[in-house]
Amino acid sequence: MARSCGIRIGPRRYELVVLEGSAKKHRIAAFEAGELPAGGEDPFHEAAAHLKRAVKDHKVPVDSVGVAVDTGLAAFRSVRLPFEDAAKIEEVIKFEVESQLPQFNIDDVVIDFLTTEVSDGESSLLVTAVPKRDLSAALELLQHAGVEPNELELEATAMANASIAAGICSAEDAQLLVHIGDTSTSVVVVDGGRLSSIRAIHLGALSYEPPVEPAAEEGEDGEPAPEVEGPTPEEIQEKIDQLVARLRRELVRSVSGAHTRNPIEAVYVCGLELPGLVGSQVLDVPVYELDVFEEDVAPAPGAAGEVAADEGESGEDGLEDEDDGVAHTAPRPAEGTAPLVVAYGAALRQLGGGVLRPSLRREELRFTGKFERVELPVAMASVLLVTLLGVFNIFEHRRFTFRDRDLYMWIGSAAGFMQGDPKRGIEGNLGEPVDAVDRYLTVVRSQDGDPERTRLESLGELEWRLERELDKAEKALGKSGDIDRPMSALEGLTMVFNWITAHAEEVGRISVHRVDAQYRSGRGSKPDTVEITTDMSFFADSGTEGTYNFERFEGGLRAEPWCSEIQQRGTKTLKDNKGVYVEGMRLILDLNQTPLGEGTE
Amino acid sequence: MKLFSHLNFARMIVGLSLVGSCVLGYTGWQWRQKRMEAEAALERDVPLRAQQLQVTSRRLTRELRELNRFDFENGVMQPESFIRSIAAQPQIALGQIDISRRETPAGKGVQDVEYTVQSQIKRAEPRTKIANFMYRIEEQSRGLMRVTGILLKPAQKKLEPEDVPVDNWTYDIKITMRRKEEA
Numbered sequence: 001m002a003r004s005c006g007i008r009i010g011p012r013r014y015e016l017v018v019l020e021g022s023a024k025k026h027r028i029a030a031f032e033a034g035e036l037p038a039g040g041e042d043p044f045h046e047a048a049a050h051l052k053r054a055v056k057d058h059k060v061p062v063d064s065v066g067v068a069v070d071t072g073l074a075a076f077r078s079v080r081l082p083f084e085d086a087a088k089i090e091e092v093i094k095f096e097v098e099s100q101l102p103q104f105n106i107d108d109v110v111i112d113f114l115t116t117e118v119s120d121g122e123s124s125l126l127v128t129a130v131p132k133r134d135l136s137a138a139l140e141l142l143q144h145a146g147v148e149p150n151e152l153e154l155e156a157t158a159m160a161n162a163s164i165a166a167g168i169c170s171a172e173d174a175q176l177l178v179h180i181g182d183t184s185t186s187v188v189v190v191d192g193g194r195l196s197s198i199r200a201i202h203l204g205a206l207s208y209e210p211p212v213e214p215a216a217e218e219g220e221d222g223e224p225a226p227e228v229e230g231p232t233p234e235e236i237q238e239k240i241d242q243l244v245a246r247l248r249r250e251l252v253r254s255v256s257g258a259h260t261r262n263p264i265e266a267v268y269v270c271g272l273e274l275p276g277l278v279g280s281q282v283l284d285v286p287v288y289e290l291d292v293f294e295e296d297v298a299p300a301p302g303a304a305g306e307v308a309a310d311e312g313e314s315g316e317d318g319l320e321d322e323d324d325g326v327a328h329t330a331p332r333p334a335e336g337t338a339p340l341v342v343a344y345g346a347a348l349r350q351l352g353g354g355v356l357r358p359s360l361r362r363e364e365l366r367f368t369g370k371f372e373r374v375e376l377p378v379a380m381a382s383v384l385l386v387t388l389l390g391v392f393n394i395f396e397h398r399r400f401t402f403r404d405r406d407l408y409m410w411i412g413s414a415a416g417f418m419q420g421d422p423k424r425g426i427e428g429n430l431g432e433p434v435d436a437v438d439r440y441l442t443v444v445r446s447q448d449g450d451p452e453r454t455r456l457e458s459l460g461e462l463e464w465r466l467e468r469e470l471d472k473a474e475k476a477l478g479k480s481g482d483i484d485r486p487m488s489a490l491e492g493l494t495m496v497f498n499w500i501t502a503h504a505e506e507v508g509r510i511s512v513h514r515v516d517a518q519y520r521s522g523r524g525s526k527p528d529t530v531e532i533t534t535d536m537s538f539f540a541d542s543g544t545e546g547t548y549n550f551e552r553f554e555g556g557l558r559a560e561p562w563c564s565e566i567q568q569r570g571t572k573t574l575k576d577n578k579g580v581y582v583e584g585m586r587l588i589l590d591l592n593q594t595p596l597g598e599g600t601e
Numbered sequence: 602m603k604l605f606s607h608l609n610f611a612r613m614i615v616g617l618s619l620v621g622s623c624v625l626g627y628t629g630w631q632w633r634q635k636r637m638e639a640e641a642a643l644e645r646d647v648p649l650r651a652q653q654l655q656v657t658s659r660r661l662t663r664e665l666r667e668l669n670r671f672d673f674e675n676g677v678m679q680p681e682s683f684i685r686s687i688a689a690q691p692q693i694a695l696g697q698i699d700i701s702r703r704e705t706p707a708g709k710g711v712q713d714v715e716y717t718v719q720s721q722i723k724r725a726e727p728r729t730k731i732a733n734f735m736y737r738i739e740e741q742s743r744g745l746m747r748v749t750g751i752l753l754k755p756a757q758k759k760l761e762p763e764d765v766p767v768d769n770w771t772y773d774i775k776i777t778m779r780r781k782e783e784a
Contacts, residue, residue, distance in 0.1 A: 382618030389625035396632035403639035473664035519749035581762035
C-alpha cells in the first residue's frame with residue numbers, strides 16, 4: 001500500500017502527517033505536531049535531530065515526502081500572458097515578473113506560478129516568488145533529519161489542495177481559506193472551486209512572542225547571564241487580543257477586496273488556534289474551522305500545543321468513512337485537527353491527490369534523489385566508457401585487419417602457387433584444374449575473399465575442396481583403402497633375391513634353375529602369402545660346403561620376419577662334388593611382415 | 602520506472618551510453634577474439650597448412666594426370682592395352698605376347714581380374730627385360746595392378762644341376778587387378 005508523508009515546517013513549529021492508501025481512499029497512519037527545539041546551543045541540529053526522531057518513530061516513507069513552508073516567505077504577483085502553453089510560460093515567466101519584484105534579485109528567488117484562469121488564448125497566472133535562501137534552509141534542515149522531500153510548496157497551496165479534495169470548495173460559491181501559521185497567516189480565495197488568489201499576512205499565532213534567541217552564554221567573568229523576567233499571563237492575553245484584532249482587520253480587508261464571481265459563503269480557518277476567531281463573523285461572513293477530516297475526527301482531550309506523537313495503527317478502533325474517500329483513524333490530535341490540514345494537504349499531493357501543482361523545488365533546488373546526485377558524473381563516465389570502447393573497437397579492428405592481411409598473403413600465396421598467373425603466362429602447379437577448386441581459388445585470391453567465410457574458414461574450405469577432389473581421384477584410380485590389394489609375387493621374389501645378394505659371402509655362389517612365385521589368397525584366419533617354388537644349385541668346393549651354404553641360406557631366410565616357412569625335400573650332390581642341388585624348395589612369405597612395406601625396387 | 606518518468610539529458614546520455622557500451626563491448630570483444638585467433642593461427646597453423654595445401658595440390662595434380670592417363674574403370678585405358686604398352690616399351694620389348702583374362706571372386710563384393718602374359722612364340726627373354734616389365738607394370742599402374750604369379754624357366758634345354766644357365770628365360774606372368782564387383 002502506498003504511503004506518503006506531508007510535513008509543514010514553520011519558523012517555530014512543525015506538523016507531520018503520514019497517509020496510507022491512494023489519493024481517493026486513504027487513512028492517516030500517523031501524525032505528529034510539535035515545536036522545533038530552539039534556544040539551545042545548536043538549535044539547527046537539535047531541530048534536525050528532533051525531526052529525525054519523528055521520522056524514525058513514524059516510519060515516514062522518506063521517498064515520498066512533500067513539504068509545505070511558511071507562506072510568509074513568499075511574494076505573490078498576478079501576471080497575464082498571451083498564451084496557454086505551460087512550457088512557454090515556464091520559459092518567460094521569470095523575465096515577465098522580474099520588474100514586479102524589485103525587492104528581490106531574480107536569481108535569488110524561485111519563481112513558480114499557478115494558472116488561475118485561461119480564456120481566449122490568454123493565461124492569468126498567480127506568480128509566487130520565494131527566496132532560495134529560505135527554501136534551502138528548510139531543505140537543509142530536512143536533509144539533516146534524513147528526509148529528501150520530493151516537492152516544496154507553500155502552506156497556502158497545501159491547504160487549498162486539502163480543502164478542494166475534501167469537497168469544502170463547491171462550484172457555486174467562494175470561500176476564504178485561512179491558515180494561521182507561526183508568524184504568518186495564509187489567505188487563499190477559492191472561487192467556484194478554483195484558486196483565485198493567495199495572500200500572506202505577516203501575523204501568526206506566535207507573533208506576539210519574541211523570537212527565541214540561542215541560549216545565553218556565560219558572561220566574561222564566568223557568571224551566568226542574568227535571567228530576564230517573562231511577561232505575565234495578563235500581558236500575554238492582552239497581546240493575543242491585539243493580535244486577533246489585527247488579524248480580523250486583515251481578514252476584513254481580504255473579504256472586502258476579494259474579486260469573486262460567486263459570493264463568499266464562509267471563512268475557513270485552520271492552523272494554530274487563536275481564540276475568538278472561529279465562530280465569529282467577518283463582514284457578515286461566518287468563520288468556521290477548516291476541518292478536512294470530516295466529523296468523525298473527534299477531538300481528544302489535551303492541549304493543542306501538546307499534540308500527542310503516537311503512531312497510528314490502522315483499523316482496530318478507528319473510524320472509517322469510505323463515502324467521502326477520506327478515511328482516517330485514530331490516533332488523532334489531542335485537540336482539533338486544524339493544525340494538521342497543511343501537512344495533510346502536502347501528504348495528499350504525494351499520493352497523487354490535489355488539483356494545484358505548485359513546485360518550489362526548481363533550478364538548483366530541484367529534487368535530486370540518490371541517482372540524481374550522481375547522474376552527471378555517471379553520464380560523463382558513460383560517455384568516457386563509450387569513447388574508450390569505441391577506441392578499443394577501432395584499435396582491435398585495425399589490428400585484426402593487419403592480421404587478416406597476413407592471412408590473405410599466406411592463402412593468396414598458396415592459391416597463387418596452385419593457380420599460377422594466367423595473365424602473365426605463369427602456369428599453376430594445380431596442372432589439372434578442377435572447377436570446384438579453381439573457382440574457389442579465384443574467390444580466395446580476390447582482396448575481398450569469400451564473403452561468407454573468414455580467411456581462416458576460407459583456408460579450411462580450400463583444404464576441404466582439395467581433399468575431396470583428391471579423394472575422388474583416388475577412388476577413381478582404385479586407390480582408396482577400402483579394398484586390400486593382393487600381395488605382389490614380384491615383391492616377394494625381389495626380397496629373396498635381395499637377401500641372397502646381401503648375404504653372398506655366407507651362401508656362396510647360387511644358380512637358379514627355375515622360379516615359380518605365386519600369390520596365395522588367405523582363407524579365414526590364414527593370411528595372404530607369396531609362395532615361391534624354386535630349384536637352386538649351391539656351388540662350393542665340396543658337397544659338404546655346399547650343404548653348409550644351403551643351410552646358411554635356409555637359416556638366414558627363416559630368421560627374416562617375412563619368411564613364414566621353408567619346405568625342402570633334401571639336397572643332391574652336384575657332379576664332381578662341387579656343391580649341392582635343391583629341387584622344389586618352397587618358401588612361404590608373409591609380406592605384411594616386411595619392414596619395407598609395399599613397393600619393390 | 603521513476604527514473605524514466607523523469608528522463609533528462611544526463612539520463613538519456615547514460616541510457617544511450619549503456620546501450621552503446623554493450624554493443625561496442627560486444628563488437629570489440631569479437632574483434633579481439635578474431636584477432637587473437639588469427640594471430641594464433643598465423644603463428645602455428647597457417648604456414649604449415651599453406652604448405653600442406655601446396656603438397657595436396659601437387660598430389661591432386663599427379664592423381665588427376667594419372668587418372669586421365671590411366672583410368673581403367675572409366676575406359677580411358679584398357680588394362681590389356683596398358684600391359685601391351687609396357688611390354689612394348691624400348692627397354693623391355695618383349696615382342697608379341699598373349700594375354701589371357703580370367704575373373705575370380707576375391708571376397709565379398711570384390712573381384713580379381715587376372716591377366717596371364719606369355720610370349721606368343723615361347724620366346725626366351727633376358728631376366729632384366731622380364732624384371733623390368735614386371736616392375737613397370739606395378740610402378741606405372743601405381744599399385745593398381747600387382748604381379749601375382751611369376752613362372753620363369755630357363756630357355757636352355759637339358760639343363761643339368763651343375764650347369765649355370767644362360768640368362769634367358771621363358772615367362773608366364775600373372776597380373777592381378779582387384780576391384781569392386783559391379784552391381
